[in-house]
Amino acid sequence: MSQFGSRARAFFDRMFPERQIYHRSGGTVRYVSLSPGKQALLALSAVGIAGWCVYATTNTILEGPQATASNAEIERERAKYDRWLNESRAQAEAAQAQLDERSRQFDRATAEFESRHEVLRSLLEYAGGSGLQLAASRPIERDGARIIMAASVDEAEARQSRAITSESYQVQTVGFRARGERLETDQEQTLAELEDQVVERSEQTRGVLRLTGVSMANLEGTESDGQGGPLVPQDFVAYLRDSGLNPAFAQRVAQVAARIGESRRLGAIAGATPLAAPVAVDYRTTSGYGQRIDPFNGRPTFHAGLDLAAFERAPVVATSPGTVSYAGVRSGYGNVVEIDHGHGFKTRYAHLRDIQVQRGDRVAIGQRVGSMGSTGRSTATHLHYEVWFRGRAVDPVNFLRAGRHVHEQG
Numbered sequence: 001m002s003q004f005g006s007r008a009r010a011f012f013d014r015m016f017p018e019r020q021i022y023h024r025s026g027g028t029v030r031y032v033s034l035s036p037g038k039q040a041l042l043a044l045s046a047v048g049i050a051g052w053c054v055y056a057t058t059n060t061i062l063e064g065p066q067a068t069a070s071n072a073e074i075e076r077e078r079a080k081y082d083r084w085l086n087e088s089r090a091q092a093e094a095a096q097a098q099l100d101e102r103s104r105q106f107d108r109a110t111a112e113f114e115s116r117h118e119v120l121r122s123l124l125e126y127a128g129g130s131g132l133q134l135a136a137s138r139p140i141e142r143d144g145a146r147i148i149m150a151a152s153v154d155e156a157e158a159r160q161s162r163a164i165t166s167e168s169y170q171v172q173t174v175g176f177r178a179r180g181e182r183l184e185t186d187q188e189q190t191l192a193e194l195e196d197q198v199v200e201r202s203e204q205t206r207g208v209l210r211l212t213g214v215s216m217a218n219l220e221g222t223e224s225d226g227q228g229g230p231l232v233p234q235d236f237v238a239y240l241r242d243s244g245l246n247p248a249f250a251q252r253v254a255q256v257a258a259r260i261g262e263s264r265r266l267g268a269i270a271g272a273t274p275l276a277a278p279v280a281v282d283y284r285t286t287s288g289y290g291q292r293i294d295p296f297n298g299r300p301t302f303h304a305g306l307d308l309a310a311f312e313r314a315p316v317v318a319t320s321p322g323t324v325s326y327a328g329v330r331s332g333y334g335n336v337v338e339i340d341h342g343h344g345f346k347t348r349y350a351h352l353r354d355i356q357v358q359r360g361d362r363v364a365i366g367q368r369v370g371s372m373g374s375t376g377r378s379t380a381t382h383l384h385y386e387v388w389f390r391g392r393a394v395d396p397v398n399f400l401r402a403g404r405h406v407h408e409q410g
Contacts, residue, residue: 012036012040013036016036016037016039016040016043017036018033018034018035018036019033019034019039020032020033020034021033021034112245112246113183113184113187115245116184116187116245116249117187119245119253120187120190120191120253123191123194123253123256123257123260124194126257126260126264127194127198127260127263127264128264187249188252191252191253191256194256194260195255195256195259198256198259198260198263199259199263201263201267202259202262202263202266205263205266205267205269205270206266208270208273208275208402208405208406209266209269209270209273209402211398211401211402211405212273212275212394212398212399212402213394213395213398214389214394214398218344218389218390219269219343219344220265220266220269268343269343271320271321272320272321272322272341272342272343272345273320273341273343273345273399273402274319274320274341274345274347274387274396274399275319275320275399275400275402275403275406276317276318276319276320276365276366276403277317277319277400277403278308278316278317278318278319278347278349278383278385279308279310279314279315279316279317279372279383280314280315280316280317280366280368281310281311281314281315282310283308283309283310283314283383284308284309284310285306285307285308285309286307286308286309286382287303287306287307288303288306288397289303289304289305289306289393289395289396289397290302290303290395291303295379296377296379304386304393305348305350305384305385305386305387305393305396306384306385306386306396306397307382307383307384307385308382308383308385309380309381309382309383310372310381310382310383311372311381312353312371312372312373312374312381313353313371313372313373314371314372314383315368315371315372316337316349316352316368316369316370316371316372316383317365317366317367317368317369318339318347318363318364318365318366318367318369319347319365319387319399319403320339320341320345320347320365321341321362321363321364321365322339322340322341322342322345322346322347322362322363323339323340323360323361323362323363324337324338324339324340324357324358324359324360324361324362324363324369325338325339325340325346325359326338326359327355327357327358327359327361327369328355328359329375329376330350330376331376332376332377333348333350333351333376333377333384334350334351334352334373334374334375334376334377334378335350335351335352335353335354335355335370335373335375335376336348336349336350336351336352336376337349337352337355337357337369337370339363339369344389344390345387345388345389346387346388346389347385347386347387347388348384348385348386348388349369349370349383349384349385350376350383350384350385350386351372351373351374351375351376351378351382351383351384352369352370352371352372352373352375352383353370353371353372353373353374353375353381354370354371354373355369355370356368356369356370356371357369357370387399
């Protein structure tokens with residue numbers, strides 16, 4: 001070991017002998033002494049730096065392709081992430097647009113159905129809905145449309161994801177449309193039922209009026225004296241025009257409204273037609289309408305009414321609502337009351353013992369107007385009852401028969 005150490009020491013001394021570096025400046029000479037240790041340290045540092053440079057250069061040369069591939073992979077992942085992010089944003093924007101559009105559709109549909117319900121409610125009121133029996137399962141409620149429509153918004157298949165996807169919107173839209181179609185069908189059926197009942201009521205009224213023997217053409221052509229009105233009220237027509245309803249539905253409503261207007265007009269005519277009995281107690285007919293032998297002169301004469309007998313002071317009543325146009329004494333008739341019922345109808349009650357109304361009074365059907373007597377050209381206690389239509393006397397028997405039919409039909 002000492003020999004190896006000696007050799008190493010000798011090699012070190014040969015390689016790094018003590019050196020002096022001289023520096024002359026301005027006539028002055030200076031020197032720096034470099035000991036073997038400092039020389040060895042400088043040499044070692046130089047070798048280390050050179051080695052590091054060689055290593056770094058070699059490593060850079062060898063790892064260049066690998067770094068390039070890694071950077072390319074990073075760029076691909078970044079591009080993939082950017083595409084995914086853009087697609088997600090696009091899907092979210094599309095879903096939001098679908099949601100906004102569906103919300104607008106929902107609001108429009110809800111407003112449309114609420115308008116339809118409001119129109120149907122008005123139509124029922126115009127038709128006198130309390131007398132009509134529509135399907136109880138389809139009440140005309142203002143909030144009905146919104147409740148049914150709103151249910152479809154929250155309705156979803158239990159196994160379907162609630163994520164914002166086009167498929168979920170399609171599922172919900174199908175449910176929304178299905179409920180809307182069902183509600184629309186219910187409204188159409190309500191209209192159809194209303195129309196059927198109004199038409200049936202009109203036909204029943206026509207049947208009663210035909211029993212009176214008066215021509216329906218004459219009856220339906222009468223002018224109203226402060227009763228009835230146009231076929232469809234102008235305010236209702238304006239309401240339909242301004243409601244913003246679907247034109248087809250508005251036209252259908254107008255058609256039903258026209259039938260209701262016709263039914264109301266027929267009802268007003270029937271309400272003015274004197275169908276009730278003019279005596280409020282049991283009576284018997286002693287002389288009919290038409291040609292007969294006059295009881296005073298024995299010659300054939302025309303009898304313009306019915307003679308109805310009961311007991312003295314038997315109540316004589318109005319056979320239809322109206323206004324008293326005459327109350328007093330008239331030649332041949334004695335004490336007489338005449339009532340104008342409108343729509344061309346008038347009635348006359350003659351030979352009364354007393355009169356209990358005066359001219360201008362409004363009387364209701366069944367209201368007492370006097371008592372049975374034998375005043376005027378009369379042979380005994382009875383009521384002479386006449387029915388007039390458009391200034392012409394008609395047979396009261398037909399009106400009494402029609403009135404009994406109404407009573408029997410309830």
